Amino acid sequence: RLVLMGHLDTHRTPFVFRSPLHLKVFRVLVTAGFASMAALVLLYIAGSIVQSDIIYLVSLAPAVLLILHLIMTVQADMTPYAPGANDNASGAAVVLTLAERLKDEPLANTEVWAVNPGCEEVGCYGAAAFLREHREELRDAYFIALDSVAGPGSGPCYITREGMTRPYRSDPTLVALAGQIAADRPELGAYSSTLPFGFTEGAIAIKNGLPSLTFVNLRPDGVLPHWHRPDDIFENVDADVLARTQAFVWEFLQRIDSR
Ligand SMILES: [Zn+2]
Structure with missing residues (x-):
């Protein structure tokens, strides 16, 4: 799974x-x-x-x-909520689009669960509740988190380590696999980074012992474009970055499935 x-x-x-x-x-x-x-x-x-x-x-x-x-x-x-086009309509959209594609082209050996929960920004409570609820069924599952994956000037960026206080490390095998795809498919412009100033739902999966990989499209200079700002709007979403990220994750699913 x-x-x-x-x-x-x-x-x-x-x-x-x-x-x-x-x-x-x-x-x-x-x-x-x-x-x-x-x-x-x-x-x-x-x-x-x-x-x-x-x-x-x-x-x-x-x-x-x-x-x-x-x-x-x-x-x-006292501030209003961000429109959230990049954080995280982009990630949720990739999950939904891949789910749609998997309906027509299912993986041979892997069952994929598409989940878009809430309460991430206040501490990933949606992800935590989900993983608690399905602990048994997901005992041997892989986990992929997609968060803010369409910022202009970025590309598919897989995170090797995240967390402010305690470091959460992505699964080394999954990181190596992502590195292999980045090398095999240079046209996707993928690269890796660390996320030292926050954590995502990937950290919750790691905490629960699941092999996990997080995608957060930081720019190469480490900046997350329009992060938690009023201008995180549709016009500032980069369709090309989004498409490349989706292609990268699709390739990732294929390779996981054929392992
Ligand atoms: Zn987010």
């Missing part, structure tokens, strides 16, 4: 996603935020043992940083 998955929900459009520079600053702030929380715990303990004003003064810096985080969180919650 093999599961093809592309989420249906979209993300809000917070200020921090406005540009690649905003995102860079945001990533530094998130790391600093976690450090601040740890620092405040230590300072609190120190303050309860040593009664010193300096400790209270020092604690102001991490406190201000965390208030800034609170403001960013509230701002994010």
